[in-house]
Amino acid sequence: MQPRGHDRRSRPSPGRALRADVAPAAHVPPDSMHSTPPLLPASAPHAPCAPRRQARPLFALLLLLIARVSAPAASAVDFQKEVEPILIKRCSECHGSDKQKARLRLDSRAAALLAGESGHPAVVPGRPDESEILKRVASSDPDEVMPPKGNRLTAAEIASLRAWVAEGAVWPEADPRKFWAFVPLGQPAPPTPPAGAWGRNEIDRFILSRLQKEGLTPRGEADRPTLLRRVHLDLTGLPPTPAEVEEFVRDSSPDAYERRVDALLASPHYGEHMARGWLDLARYADSNGYQVDLARYIWPYREWVIRAFNQNMPFDRFTLEQLAGDLLPNPTLDQRIATGFNRNTKINDEGGGDAEEYRVKAVKDRVATLGTTWLGLTLNCAECHSHKYDPISQEEYYQLYAFFNNTTDGGNHNTAPSVKVPAPDLSDSTRFVTQRLAQVRSGIEAATKALPAAQHEWEKSILRKGEIWHVLQLTNAYSNGGSSYTNLPDGSVLGFGVNPIYDTITVEATTDLTGVTAVLLEVLPDPSLPKGGPGRWGASGNFILDEFSLSALPAAGPRPAETNLFFSRATADWEQLYYRAEHAIDRNPKTGWAIGPRFGQRHFLIAELERPGGYKGGTKLSFRFDQYHGSSHCIGRFRISVTTEKDPAALWPVPAEIRQIAAIRASLRTREQSSRLAGFYREASPGLRGLERERIRLEERAAELASPQFTTLVVQERSEPQPRQTYVHVRGDFLTHGKEVAAGVPAI
Structure with a gap:
């Protein structure tokens, strides 16, 4: 970790003594107003690792175990x-x-x-x-x-x-012990400059020596606004405000720069800025990776790293807690959170994956990250074979692998183990949700008052226009996953037979309509589907439609290249949380539309075209359903209709029974009929429908904020008395076991 006083004068401020386990930053401005800070020979002690697992905490000592080899004597020619x-x-x-x-x-x-x-x-x-x-x-x-x-x-x-x-x-023959990452850092003597030469400290003397070697001369000292901007960007990544620049320019006291550095080091933005580089090394991400790329909850580890920098945690402790914090005696919550370093591996949420294969991938990722982050060495080649230029052998690679091969986490689906963490300050979120919920409820109340008059006009409109949706006769249904389809009398298509993990379905239809403006996709329940459908996922009958697309060709005559008809907007009668209708047309395979928890019911999606489509003389339409989520989240039964209606507000499909009620004079309707008609219109009303859905989401969010439950991914050793057996993987294949090995550090 970088020292908190890396840009300071030689006199450290109280409470900011520099530690010998921290290397000073090398990017100090050449015109900085400080001298080189001394390194104090102090290293914070830490508790030993638990006796039951002596090997894994040795990672904290890897930098001490590598050979201390002196650099070869320099010659005139390198x-x-x-x-x-x-x-x-x-x-x-x-x-x-x-x-x-x-x-x-x-x-x-x-x-x-x-x-x-x-x-x-x-x-x-x-x-x-x-x-x-x-x-x-x-x-x-x-x-x-x-x-x-x-x-x-x-x-x-x-x-x-x-x-x-x-x-x-x-x-010099290749000697892995002399690889640059294994040579101890030295402290070279600063060059001796001529009397009166440019520079104020030892760092400046190195800079001057290099400039002279290149035939260059130093520039003059930077002005105070430039100097302040440099130190702000260096320590926080943020430029100073105009007020801060003005204050610094006016401050002529000799310790003005030092006090500014103190203030920046005390800023929470210091830790945020310094943590960015480390989080890149730790391959931190807020999602699991792979194709599905679901969200993960590991932000407490990110906050731990920020706190570590802001608290100037000693590097040995910073290392130990991330690699083996769970093995310390009675580890604190913070020490367990720190092990999230090794939970930043990817997790495969796709269906059908081999759990052991992805667990092994995660373990190998940890070995690779250990090498690049702490050893300055890529270890990947040794996964498959020993290489004559690598400082470690394949057997030594799997000895390192064994340290990480005894944890309880897997590489797919299940994200355990995790620990509960205190909720962060949610006051801003709670305030926003409360205010927005009040606004939405007020909007619903106003819209409800206007419903009777609007409903009367809507009734006249649907009777005047009649049925605007035209059911298509679907043909040539094809499944990449091997499923079969049959046409039903109501114009729908039902899947049966093979229930693929992933699937892309294509289906065709011909229409005489020109100027098609929208497509209606109905997903329908069926007794043959799991839990009644409309999807084919066995656990609930759900589905996830990742992408819904359409292309067109003339039905007759010369056939040009197929034309893609793009959708501009999608709405649905119901959307599962985080799986909205618009996700089915956003051209992003990682998102999709789903209908949980309202299973076993008819649902529909309306996709509006960017511009009307169709050819005179008939149009051949080709529909494509991309279903990448996995675990057989595929649509089981569906029906497709098209319309030429230009008014988006009129696209909501009206069932025949509702249309029949609307045809009855209002004074002759029964109370039940009037209630059904009013309830349907309330749901179909575009403005009110959007407000009601937002209300539901806000109320769900308000409930979450009222009793928050936050967890984070951690590492935990298996409880079995014997560690998991580890073998050399022949050619890197986890299924082909070679020699059994025990945990150990490389001989280097």
Whole structure:
């Protein structure tokens, strides 16, 4: 974690002492008004891990267990930076591991010292004039020069090769212990600048040295507004307000900058800004991933990270609590929340997935994240095989894997384990819902008063227009998932046979109508469907229609390319929470329309076209139902109608029995008939219908806010006395077990 005083003068403020387990930030402005802060040799102690699981908390010590290897002595020529790139770029194509023209290989020192077909060694250490490689790259003979094709080596590149050979052709062999991520950080001595040179502190001396090397000179000191903007963006990610800029410009006191830094470090925005980078490393997300991508509740982990930065938590504790907080003796709620780091793996909510396959995927994701986040090392290659350039073997990979292989969570559907967490401050949400609910109820009351007069006009309208919807005769029903369909006498289609996990259904119809403005999709109950339908999901008879689309062709004559007819608006008689009608036409496969909990009933969706469609002489319509949710959330029985009605307010379908009641003079209707007619119109009235649905949602939300229940995903070890067995996965296949391994850290 970044030190809280990383942009400070040498005198730390009380309560903000820097810790040795925290590295200072490197992005300090060169014109900053501070000197380098000292690092104090302090590390906060923490409780040991529970005796029952000694291995997993070793992750907190991984950085201490890796080899402490000193950097190799520097030479005038850096082989890895100056020489090896030349050999790879200019020589490896013909003289590498795959191809060795003239029996010459230049990908290792031992090979380079041997003579090829020419009989002369390519490299003679300490003797550049006797080294064949230098003769060839500097030759002007087209039959001798190397490389034979492309650009010749530059004078600078030849000079680097010559200097390298003259120094003895030092060629460090690959040593995984000297991989940059495993070399301990050093504290180099700052360069000694000339007397009176630019700069105020040690960091400035490093900057000046590099500028001089590049032939550059430092710019003048930034003005105070620029300086303030830099430190604000650096510490909070937010620019200063005009008032803050004006105050800082006017403040001429010597500690003005330090006090501003103190204020920014004390701001909650500091932790929010610093947490952003860590949350990226932790692959934090508010949804489960994969195709369904349902919402997940893990925001308390995000808040824990923010608090950790704001409280300047020591890095060793920050590490331990995220990787093994649940294994600490009597872990606190905060320590359990911290383990959410390893619950940021994806969860597959699709039906039909192999639970063990996705559990293994989650465990491997944790291993990969451990490597990139704490070790600065990608471990993915070792999942399938040992690689000669990797510092860990495949067996060591699965020893690391074993640490994470003994938790209770899975990789699909079930999100347990979780813990209850205190509710955040919901006063703003409660206030908004209360105010909006009052407005909606007032709107409903006003609309209700106007209903009788509006209903009278509506009755005349439906009698005058008659039935506006024309039922289509559906043909050529086809299911990608293998289901079968039969046509029923009422114009509907019923699915039977194979009940696929996912399905895309296409069905066709022909109409003589031109200027089609909307489509009516009815989903109908049926005794053959689970729980009466209208869907085919066994648990309830629900369905989820992810996408409903339409295309058209002329029914006769020349047939141009099929034309997509796009929908602009969708409404329905009922929508499940979070599964609204408009989700069926939003061209987003992750959303959809559903009808829970009103199962076993007729429901409908009205999809209005962006512009009227149809061809003179008849139109062939092709309807497509995309149902990606999984678990057989497919429509079981449906009927489709179209209309040319231009008034959106008139699209609500009117059943024949309601139309018959409307045809009876009002004074002759029974009380029951009048009540049915008024109730139907209340539901069909566009303005009132929208207000009533909003009222229902707001009342549900108000109830949630009144007694909130919040949880977050955590990690928990299995309670069994023996840990889950772990094997090497041959070629990375979780079904093909190799050698059994126990938890352990890499030998490196």
